[in-house]
Amino acid sequence: MEKNTAIVKPLILLVDDNEDILSFIADDLEDKYKVMTACNGATALEALREAPVQLVVSDVMMPVMDGFELCRIIKSEPAYSHIPVVLLTARNTLQSKIEGLELGADAYIEKPFSPEHLQVQIANLLSNRNKIKEFFASSPLVHLRSMAGSRADEQFLEKLNEVITQHLTDINLDVEQLADKMNMSRPTFYRKIKVISDLTPHELINIARLKKAATLLATGHYKINEVAEMTGFASPSNFGRNFQKQFGMLPSEYVTRNHPD
Template sequence: MNTNKTAILLVDDNDEILDFLEDDLGDKYTIFKAFDGREALKVLSEEPIQLVVSDVMMPEIDGFEFCKIVKSNFEYSHVPVILLTAKNTLQSKIEGLELGADAYIEKPFSPEYLQVQIANLLSNRNKIREYFAKSPLVNIRTMAYSRADESFLEKLNVVIRENISNINLDVEHLASYMNMSRPTLYRKIKAISNLTPNELINVTRLKKAAELLQEGKYKIYEISDMVGYSSQTHFGRNFSKQFGMSPSEYIAKKGDI
């Protein structure tokens, strides 16, 4: 398996459709398959799935119910879901989107259209992650795509900020504060932000520093200490690397930001 490929889960109770989609998407993506919602949830719990394409009409757990479970489950609420359906009524589209589906495609559909939808969803997620990481004042909630994600990110942000002056704050501390296992916390943060927990802690430190620099009440060396850096030089270097300007340049530009 090529671990550099994005992992996509295809869910449909029709073998021929699954094989058709696998043939069409297999060159670009690592493909996992499931025949119904129950089997799909098992795959999601075991594999690092990054996007789901699911039929709506399936036995036991249909696509709507499956989407609802995915979007309300902490472990994989961040995973984009594309629903495929022969139901082309406006009400069915509204239902799918209200349950958190990221896209809704009517059958019959062109494979090229599905490819573009998948590529756009993945690309937009990456752009938003980059925008969050590189923009000093952008809130962590911009990366949330479900209520479960938003709640998780807000709690995480509060925990980091409440302990921001602690130089030794790391993933072990975060896992304890969040009452989660270290592997689960690591997976969730990485899946949402494409950052490791320690990288997210560092970005949060720097974003807090940017807020304090904007206020203009403290010296740079004071802010460095307040956000958990043992050295102003180290702080300045990290700030420049993250945001493309030094703390003093940021202060000079603050009227334009």
């Protein structure tokens, strides 16, 4: 049986009240991305509730809800604050740019713009997020909040880390419990974690345990079997396998690196 190796394209949401511009941008992006469209900020928010959008490209001047208000809501709502926002506008005044950036926009592009410019901005924003995710996952002592793309993200990840840490020894901690403790619905929580970290909640819990274990081992005050028990692993061998798979070294090697004497 042939293995399906199809690459999942990132989902981009385009927001503009001009249908011709929407079609023009969508046609240019569809080779590399899955594209959704919305005609104003209000319909864009409806789309964000339904789909795991990874980046938003929005016009500023729109009826019902403009791009500034959409950006403000995205960057202040925990459910969406991880999503990069590119603002497009014909208003090329410095004050307009400042307003967009103060609201948390990740990039600001003046109309008329070249499709290549927009393509590069989108690719760079998504690439930078992926590098941050990879660095977090592979580095034993890098905190969860390192993946934050906004102040709201930072607060969300701080709280999430606190909740996981409080229930570190609970081997039954799952996505339902975490979502409840974070005051989010299960689908919204799952989608947020997947997009912000490229991990499932279960994988994130496991990595958080391993990072706590790395912190404890780095102190030199605990034995490996003690740390395994303190961080909710069923056995030292199970802990060792997980640690090596995540960080590329056994716990004993990690201890030696931190305490060569």
